[in-house]
Amino acid sequence: MRQVSVLGVGMVKFGRYPDTPVEELGAEAVVGALADAGLAPAAVEAAYCGHVSQGMTLCERVLDRAGLAGIPAVNVENACASSSTALNVAWLAVAAGQHDAVLVLGAEKMRRGLLPLTRLAEGDLEGLLGKTIPALSALFASRYAADYGLTARDLAAVAVKNSRHAAGNPYAQYGRPLTPEEVLASPMISTPLTQLMCCPTSDGAAAAIVVSDALARRHASRAIRIAASHLVGGVCIGTRDVPNATARAARQAYERAGIGPEDVDVAEGLDYTAMAEILLYEDLGLLGKGEGVKAVRDARGGRTGHFVFSPGGGLLGRGHPLGATGVAQVAEIVWQLRGEAGARQVPNARVGLTHAAGGVITGVDDEASVTIHLLSR
């Protein structure tokens, strides 16, 4: 397998775009990524697009809108891991020598309200009784509180941190730092999670240009190496007490990259709630079991332990257009590792991690796909 790098990234400001076609959001991100990479459209050999519910052949439609019609296109769906899975497939195509320069994108326009969960229509009792994602995360919070003494104020601290990062990110949906009081006073979604401890509903798009080592060397100052691109499947969200797929994916990715969790400076993961972010510190091996809440209390300058989590604002602050999130996370890490992250720059960031997970959480089990990407300069 060949060495693979990210040469350019682009995204649109996440938010709500009721009057803009999803193809236009996608094309804007693509044009931005090409400009950032300094590549002509003709250099792009294939495209991989992650989305969940944007209709048939979104990739082809975006390529057409962006002036890249006529190249091989693959649409990939893996729920919240859609565009990170697309990146995994794109990485493989370049690593295997099939292509030298490919485009990865993610784009999504979300409906209003709760996500339609696939199995509800088939008489799934847990789903019908309200096993939504925020409710499930609230159950984890209750358990974590019983085990390790988590309080609502700790959860609010995560939301406050991510809002501060988002306020420094021109691409984030939320542009203003929140106070703990505001977070705690926002409407209760599922005790102890208030609205501002849950990610918003968002539209958006993000894109990345992924290239071979030979191409990357010509642009050495801008290329960020993909040290590992790893996809696993398994039980992920439901049962906290079994070794879960996120932990397994992270362990295997660290091993492949020859990078340890202690080396990670910046990380973006699926902080769909403040509780989810704290659990990720531990599942990704960045902190030990039960240490997440202590790290939140001891946090200084956005650092939770030795790393900064959600430097771009995370899902809580940047927003979460499902199919766009995976590539948006990578865009943030690329900016951080290049030192181009402006007001939110983490000093001297050299190693970054992104995590995404997607699956059906209702039903008997919790089958999910998890992706881990390790990036380094």
Next chain:
Amino acid sequence: MRQVSVLGVGMVKFGRYPDTPVEELGAEAVVGALADAGLAPAAVEAAYCGHVSQGMTLCERVLDRAGLAGIPAVNVENACASSSTALNVAWLAVAAGQHDAVLVLGAEKMRRGLLPLTRLAEGDLEGLLGKTIPALSALFASRYAADYGLTARDLAAVAVKNSRHAAGNPYAQYGRPLTPEEVLASPMISTPLTQLMCCPTSDGAAAAIVVSDALARRHASRAIRIAASHLVGGVCIGTRDVPNATARAARQAYERAGIGPEDVDVAEGLDYTAMAEILLYEDLGLLGKGEGVKAVRDARGGRTGHFVFSPGGGLLGRGHPLGATGVAQVAEIVWQLRGEAGARQVPNARVGLTHAAGGVITGVDDEASVTIHLLSR
């Protein structure tokens, strides 16, 4: 890149399954493919699932139902080329050495009536005026009739041939040979195409086990070599007068495989109408321009020229559950090349081709993705 083979295939009888979950159709095909390959479920390292509109993470849901939970899963969508694109990604994963044995599947339950075309909602004038797939194919038929003297009876002959093949295929939706009179007398859909010259609405699933050379050698009598797996993008359906993506894809695939169109014994393509099949003879390079209609008139024993097209009944006879079609085509070719095709067996078939194409056909352009697979024993 390593040599890759198909070791086992399975499918469910295509038809209408209003009371069967799509996961169950998919799982039945998966279990069949594993049994056909003689592999234990534990040998399967990853799964790639093509579907168009079956909700989030169908692959993970089918794996769970089939007892294969916990392996990496990728959902791929490329309209009618969804599961053939999934096969292209799976082929790459094995060819690159990432995996030794993977599962490819396609599954779809179709709604009633015309497909919802993505751009209709966005004020696409051609779509609103009725540029559906049968109407577009009817325009091609009128043009072909003007250029080369095609008659409605020629189109009926294709539908009759495919119904005869389907009648010998226990997995086909249609089980009875049609007469030319029946085909011509069926309701007019878009002149000159009658209902029985258009593919039906279908539910179904198909699966294949794709393996490395080392594994294939242990099962040499059953393994069928993938001589080329090729994906291209481009203008495909709309403009007959420009070199189209199907022709380009076929040319490149023949070159990669070192196989010429004259070597092809059996082929399955997207015969979504009888006209589409005749055009495919020519676009795939199997016959020269304008020779398709002559070959239909001179056909003997199902052979159109030197090859048998749609030996399993094609879309017209086997049915067309969008996401399932690509892998179902490969299943048919595998059975043919192994000599296991029963009543519809083409004697001494050694080289087979499958073609699929998917894209948005309304709007200014006709962006599509096209896959070609060449298989040989």
